Amino acid sequence: MRSNPAASDWLIDAIDALCEPRFAAVMLTVVNRHVARVDHCALMRLMRDSVAQVFTNATTSSDADHSRAAIRYIDGYFRRDPNLRLVRDAAKLRDKVLVRDLRAANIKDAGYRKACYEAAGIVHRVSMILGTQGHGLVSLNFYRVTASGVFTASDLRRLKAAAPPLARLARRHVELLANTAASADAWRMRLKVIRHDLTARELDVAARMLAGESLREIADTLGVAHSSAVTYRERAYKRLGVQNLKELRSRASDL
Numbered sequence: 649m650r651s652n653p654a655a656s657d658w659l660i661d662a663i664d665a666l667c668e669p670r671f672a673a674v675m676l677t678v679v680n681r682h683v684a685r686v687d688h689c690a691l692m693r694l695m696r697d698s699v700a701q702v703f704t705n706a707t708t709s710s711d712a713d714h715s716r717a718a719i720r721y722i723d724g725y726f727r728r729d730p731n732l733r734l735v736r737d738a739a740k741l742r743d744k745v746l747v748r749d750l751r752a753a754n755i756k757d758a759g760y761r762k763a764c765y766e767a768a769g770i771v772h773r774v775s776m777i778l779g780t781q782g783h784g785l786v787s788l789n790f791y792r793v794t795a796s797g798v799f800t801a802s803d804l805r806r807l808k809a810a811a812p813p814l815a816r817l818a819r820r821h822v823e824l825l826a827n828t829a830a831s832a833d834a835w836r837m838r839l840k841v842i843r844h845d846l847t848a849r850e851l852d853v854a855a856r857m858l859a860g861e862s863l864r865e866i867a868d869t870l871g872v873a874h875s876s877a878v879t880y881r882e883r884a885y886k887r888l889g890v891q892n893l894k895e896l897r898s899r900a901s902d903l
Contacts, residue, residue, distance in 0.1 A: 658682045662817055667824040669837060672706035675814070679790060680708075683810045684803040688714055688770070688791035691818050692726075694735050695784040700726035701841045703822055709793075717768040719845045728760040731775055731787055741779035745815040747808045749774045751798060772798040774807050776815040780822060788818040832859040838900050843887045850884040853877055857893055858900055 658678065665674040676689040690705035700722050707714045726732060730750065734741070750773045755761035765771070776788040790807065792799055799807070825837055836855035839846060846854070849870070856866045867877040890896045 659813055659817060666817070666821050667834075667837075669704070669833075671821050672704035675788075675818070676706045676708065679807075679810070679814070684799065684806045685792070685796060686774075686790040687793045687796055688768075690718065690789045690791070691821065692787050692789070693780060693784050693822055694726070694729075694732055694787060696735060700729075700732075702844055703825060703841050704837075713768040715844070717764045717770070720763045720767075722844055725760050725764050728757045731777060731785070734777060735783065735785055738779040738783050738785050741777060741785065744778075745812045746777040747774065747811045748777065749799065749804060769793040769795075771796075774799060774804065776807075776811040776818070778815040778819050780819050786815065786819045786822050788815050832856045832861075835859055835900060839884075839888070842899065846884060846887055847880075849880045850887065853880040854884040854888070854896060854900075857881065858897060 662671070662675050662678045665671045672689045672691055675691075676686060679686050679689070687709070688705070688707040691703045693701045693703060695701070702718050702722050705714070705718055721729075731748065734746070752761055752765040752771050752773075755765065765773075770791045771794055772792040774790045776790075778786050778788075780786045825834070825841075832852075832855045835858040836851050839851055839854055839858075849872075852870060853863075853866055856869070857863070861869070863877045863881065864874060867874045870877070872880075885891060885896065888896065888899055890899050
């Protein structure tokens with residue numbers, strides 16, 4: 649039996665993880681412990697029909713299919729997400745949390761269903777949606793996979809009851825991250841939002857450059873040759889669609 653989601657201390661661990669890379673993983677644990685069984689968690693922001701940002705995600709398995717599905721989503725399939733239509737109502741959702749559930753079997757767009765759901769074994773999604781800064785939405789999504797089955801009516805009731813504090817905490821995480829960019833760790837998280845498929849080395853080099861380190865310093869810190877650091881920089885530039893540090897800073901600041 650899971651504990652009562654109204655308990656005053658049930659979100660303490662998630663609050664402690666605000667603005668940290670572990671936020672989604674902690675949120676996943678908290679919801680599983682106190683609310684309902686979930687297999688995957690993703691926190692994203694929808695701004696308009698050309699922008700979707702996955703701020704963080706976590707899964708209970710080591711299956712890479714979830715990461716690949718997230719990349720496909722931000723690379724274009726988000727435009728077929730029914731939640732995107734709600735961006736026009738973002739102002740109305742600043743103080744109201746909207747909870748929507750979507751079964752994979754009910755997705756009419758075959759390409760979206762196959763690339764972002766079936767390929768990762770996802771059968772059901774619950775979205776907790778809240779307006780954020782500007783005209784965008786924060787969507788905190790929880791998923792069930794085939795082995796777990798769809799959410800039951802009881803699961804959905806508990807998730808809906810827990811949605812207000814969960815969604816507001818997710819929005820706080822997004823806003824803190826969007827307004828924080830001083831350290832290499834903060835830049836690394838921002839870059840990960842923009843390009844989910846950057847490798848660890850590409851992230852390290854680009855984030856340290858944004859934090860003010862030279863390529864020589866970065867190479868020494870990472871224990872790689874200077875030429876390797878140059879290669880990682882160029883690969884990161886290519887993935888991010890920039891040509892120099894000035895463009896990189898502008899791209900990474902656009903959250």
